[in-house]
Amino acid sequence: MSERRTKKANGQWALADFKVGVDNVIFSVDTEQNRLLVLLVMRDKAPFLHYWSLPGTLVREGESLENAAYRMLAEKIRAKNLYLEQLYTFGGPRRDPRESAESYGDRYLSVSYFALVRFAEAELVADGVSGIAWYPMSQLPDLAFDHAEILQYGYRRLRNKLEYSPIAFEVLPELFTLGDLYQLYTTVLGEGFADYSNFRSRLLKLGFLKDTGVKVTRGAGRPAALYRFDAEAFAPLKDKPLVFV
Amino acid sequence: MSERRTKKANGQWALADFKVGVDNVIFSVDTEQNRLLVLLVMRDKAPFLHYWSLPGTLVREGESLENAAYRMLAEKIRAKNLYLEQLYTFGGPRRDPRESAESYGDRYLSVSYFALVRFAEAELVADGVSGIAWYPMSQLPDLAFDHAEILQYGYRRLRNKLEYSPIAFEVLPELFTLGDLYQLYTTVLGEGFADYSNFRSRLLKLGFLKDTGVKVTRGAGRPAALYRFDAEAFAPLKDKPLVFV
DNA sequence: GCAAAAGTGTTCACGCTACACCCATGC
DNA sequence: GCATGGGTGTAGCGTGAACACTTTTGC
Numbered sequence: 001m002s003e004r005r006t007k008k009a010n011g012q013w014a015l016a017d018f019k020v021g022v023d024n025v026i027f028s029v030d031t032e033q034n035r036l037l038v039l040l041v042m043r044d045k046a047p048f049l050h051y052w053s054l055p056g057t058l059v060r061e062g063e064s065l066e067n068a069a070y071r072m073l074a075e076k077i078r079a080k081n082l083y084l085e086q087l088y089t090f091g092g093p094r095r096d097p098r099e100s101a102e103s104y105g106d107r108y109l110s111v112s113y114f115a116l117v118r119f120a121e122a123e124l125v126a127d128g129v130s131g132i133a134w135y136p137m138s139q140l141p142d143l144a145f146d147h148a149e150i151l152q153y154g155y156r157r158l159r160n161k162l163e164y165s166p167i168a169f170e171v172l173p174e175l176f177t178l179g180d181l182y183q184l185y186t187t188v189l190g191e192g193f194a195d196y197s198n199f200r201s202r203l204l205k206l207g208f209l210k211d212t213g214v215k216v217t218r219g220a221g222r223p224a225a226l227y228r229f230d231a232e233a234f235a236p237l238k239d240k241p242l243v244f245v
Numbered sequence: 246m247s248e249r250r251t252k253k254a255n256g257q258w259a260l261a262d263f264k265v266g267v268d269n270v271i272f273s274v275d276t277e278q279n280r281l282l283v284l285l286v287m288r289d290k291a292p293f294l295h296y297w298s299l300p301g302t303l304v305r306e307g308e309s310l311e312n313a314a315y316r317m318l319a320e321k322i323r324a325k326n327l328y329l330e331q332l333y334t335f336g337g338p339r340r341d342p343r344e345s346a347e348s349y350g351d352r353y354l355s356v357s358y359f360a361l362v363r364f365a366e367a368e369l370v371a372d373g374v375s376g377i378a379w380y381p382m383s384q385l386p387d388l389a390f391d392h393a394e395i396l397q398y399g400y401r402r403l404r405n406k407l408e409y410s411p412i413a414f415e416v417l418p419e420l421f422t423l424g425d426l427y428q429l430y431t432t433v434l435g436e437g438f439a440d441y442s443n444f445r446s447r448l449l450k451l452g453f454l455k456d457t458g459v460k461v462t463r464g465a466g467r468p469a470a471l472y473r474f475d476a477e478a479f480a481p482l483k484d485k486p487l488v489f490v
Numbered sequence: 491g492c493a494a495a496a497g498t499g500t501t502c503a504c505g506c507t508a509c510a511c512c513c514a515t516g517c
Numbered sequence: 518g519c520a521t522g523g524g525t526g527t528a529g530c531g532t533g534a535a536c537a538c539t540t541t542t543g544c
Contacts, residue, residue: 015306016304016307017262064336093309201524202505217516221520222524424495442497466543467494467495468496468541498539499536501537504532506531508529511524512524517520
C-alpha cells in the first residue's frame with residue numbers, strides 16, 4: 001500500500017484539494033407489488049456515461065452538506081414526506097476517474113445520505129435529458145463509481161434501522177394495514193422472525209398505532225383495519241430500546 | 246436560513262472548494278481510577294490558539310481518510326492495540342473561522358473518527374510544542390471549533406456500541422477481572438442496568454471470556470479471576486444480535 | 491471476628507414462540 | 518361452501534431481575 005506523496009518546497013506536506021459530492025441512497029417500497037426500490041439516475045456525461053448511478057450532486061459555495069442532499073432530492077422527486085440521514089463518507093483517492101492519477105488535481109469525496117420516501121406520494125421529476133427510475137433491489141444494474149458499495153451500505157442501514165426505529169412508517173402510505181406493515185418487514189428482512197400474529201400483537205401493545213376504524217378489503221379475505229402511525233404516542237418511546245423485529 | 250450563492254458567468258453554480266480534515270475522538274479508560282478519558286491536544290496556532298481540541302489533521306495528497314486518521318493517531322500516541330471507525334462528517338459552511346465569510350475561499354470539512362485504546366499500553370508522544378492530555382469526560386474544558394459537538398456524538402456512539410459490541414475489550418487491559426468489566430460498564434453507562442451477579446452470569450454464558458486461572462487480589466475481599474477476551478470464540482457471534490447491557 | 495469483594499444459586503414474573511382457532515369477505 | 522386473509526387467544530418455555538447466600542481474602 002505505497003502511496004505517492006509530495007512534499008512542498010517549504011517542507012510542508014501538500015494538502016489534497018477536494019470537491020465534495022453528496023450521493024443519496026433513496027429507498028421506497030411499492031406496497032402493491034411488495035418490492036423494495038432504490039432511485040437511480042442515468043448519467044448523461046463522462047465518466048461512466050450511460051451508467052446508472054445514485055442521484056448525487058456537488059456541494060456549492062455556501063451550501064451545507066445536508067442542504068445539498070435536500071436540493072438534489074427536490075430536483076429528482078416531488079415528495080411530501082421525507083426522511084433523511086447521513087450515511088457514510090467515502091473518500092479514498094482514485095475513487096473517481098476524474099482524479100487523474102498523474103496530476104494530483106482535485107479529489108472527489110462522497111458524503112452519502114440515506115433517504116426514505118413514500119412511493120405513492122413520490123412523483124419523479126422527468127427532466128427529459130437523463131433517465132430516472134425506481135429499481136427493485138433484486139434487479140440492480142451495474143452502477144457507476146463505487147456506488148454499488150454505497151448502496152450496500154445503505155441497505156444494511158435500512159435493515160438495521162427497521163429493527164429498532166419507526167422508519168417503516170416513512171415508506172408506508174399514511175394509512176396502512178398491519179398486513180402491509182408485516183409484508184414490508186418480510187420483504188426487507190427476509191422470513192427469519194416472528195409470525196404475523198405475534199408481530200401484530202407486539203406492535204399493537206406498543207401503543208403508537210392508531211386504528212382509524214376504516215376497513216379496507218383487497219381481493220379475498222376478511223377486510224383489514226387501516227392504521228396510522230401516531231407520532232405523539234411514539235415520542236416517549238424515542239431512544240428507548242425498542243424491538244419491532 | 247438564507248445562504249449566499251454565487252453563479253458563475255457561464256451560468257453554472259460555483260462549487261465549493263474543500264480542505265478535508267480528520268478529527269479523532271479517542272477514548273480510553275483508566276481502570277484504576279474508573280474514569281472515562283478523551284485525548285485532547287492544545288492548539289498552538291490560530292484560530293482557537295491555546296484552546297483544547299480533538300487531535301486532527303488535514304488530509305494530504307494521495308492519502309485516504311482512514312490513513313490520515315491512523316497517521317494522526319501515530320503522531321500522538323504509541324499504542325499497541327487500536328480500534329478505529331468512522332463517526333460522522335461535519336461540513337456546514339462557517340464551521341471554521343478560516344473560511345472567511347467574504348471571500349468564499351476553501352471550506353473546511355471534518356470527517357470524524359472514533360477510536361479506542363488501552364490506557365496502560367498507550368504512551369503519549371510528547372512533541373514538546375503543544376500540550377496533549379487525557380481528559381476525564383466529567384471535566385471537559387471548552388473545545389475549539391465544533392469539537393464539543395463531535396465529542397458528544399462520539400460519546401453517544403461509545404455508549405451505544407458498548408451495549409451490543411465487544412468494544413469494551415478494546416479499552417480494557419489484556420487481562421481483566423469481571424469486576425473491572427462491570428465497573429467499565431457502570432462508569433460509561435451509569436447505574437441503570439443489571440446488578441453485578443446477573444451481569445456476570447450473562448457474560449460468562451456467552452462463552453467468549455476465558456478464565457486464565459490466575460487470581461489477583463486488590464485490597465480487601467476475595468481474589469478475583471483474571472479473564473481474557475477470546476476473539477475466536479466470539480467470531481461466530483459476530484453480527485448476531487447480542488446484549489451485554 | 492468482621493468487613494469487603496468475588497462468586498453461586500434460587501425464585502418469580504414476564505415476554506416471546508408456536509400454534510390453534512374464530513371472523514368476514516370474494517367467488 | 519370453501520378458500521383466503523384478518524384477527525384473537527392460550528399454553529409452555531426461556532430469560533432476565535431481584536435478592537439471598539456462600540467463599541476467600543485483608544485487617
